[in-house]
Amino acid sequence: MRSLRWVLVLLCLMPVVANAATPAQSGIETFNQALDAATRSMDNAATLALWEDDGVSLLPSTPPIVGKKAIGKFLDDVMASIPGGRMEMFEMQCHDIEVSGDWASEWCTEHQIVQFPGGKPPFEGWGKMLFVLHRGAEGVWRIREEMWNQAVAPP
Amino acid sequence: MRSLRWVLVLLCLMPVVANAATPAQSGIETFNQALDAATRSMDNAATLALWEDDGVSLLPSTPPIVGKKAIGKFLDDVMASIPGGRMEMFEMQCHDIEVSGDWASEWCTEHQIVQFPGGKPPFEGWGKMLFVLHRGAEGVWRIREEMWNQAVAPP
Secondary structure (H helix, E strand, O other): OHHHHHHHHHHHHHHHHHHHOOHHHHHHHHHHHHHHHHHHOOOHHHHHOOEEEEEEEEOOOOOOEEOHHHHHHHHHHHHHHOOOOEEEEEEEEEEEEEEEOOEEEEEEEEEEEEEOOOOOOOEEEEEEEEEEEEEOOOOOEEEEEEEEEEOOOOO | OHHHHHHHHHHHHHHHHHHHOOHHHHHHHHHHHHHHHHHHOOOHHHHHOOEEEEEEEEOOOOOOEEOHHHHHHHHHHHHHHOOOOEEEEEEEEEEEEEEEOOEEEEEEEEEEEEEOOOOOOOEEEEEEEEEEEEEOOOOOEEEEEEEEEEOOOOO
């Protein structure tokens, strides 16, 4: 009887365990780690690989950047505008991951410090991001839409 | 035999018709019309009714506003800061509506002109929005996350 009771307890707990870390949410965490790594290393090819072909990037005071080709050009232009720039620190925390079929969403906060050569002062910035992600046929999550805006620096 | 052939043709067409204007996408259009009407009339109660209890509003240079109560206070504070303000014009165009189960997303552009009493100059602004929407148990779509940033004024 004691072993039967434990089996019942385990069966009752199973849905809770399944909710705690679904395979789909694990997929989003894998995406987040890849985005974190690509941003830290300022690796534009790795960043672009995280975008869907018809992705849309929504940045402040900038027209919507539509499609992987335009997003790649934007990333290259940014890197060309900060020669020798190096990401010294990048931190990202994501919240409210929701997965429904092949679509997902989450919002994140980020903090970054970029160093420049030649004694230029470093850039320190704080931002917020909202992501709509889509899982492709091969099971990989990529960005369909990303929006960014300024966050408040901590006191 | 001829009637059977027509039944088969109709059965084949049905999924195509369903894809062209799904009830779920119609639900998002209903949400958009309600958001448009609430914004035009600056009706905070109507705007707040479009939010989920645990919604998150992500505005520039502002900490995340989490929960319907905090969002209501923010809306009231905005209205109190512009006494007599009146929305003269509001236009919103939305794109890339995606629905998956009870979750949906879309991004929009908006253009607004607000008039003030006492000869103050009007405010004219352009913005972009990204929405994550959730369909509640009663079948109504509401905002789970909204982010806004500045758009570029047309030339």
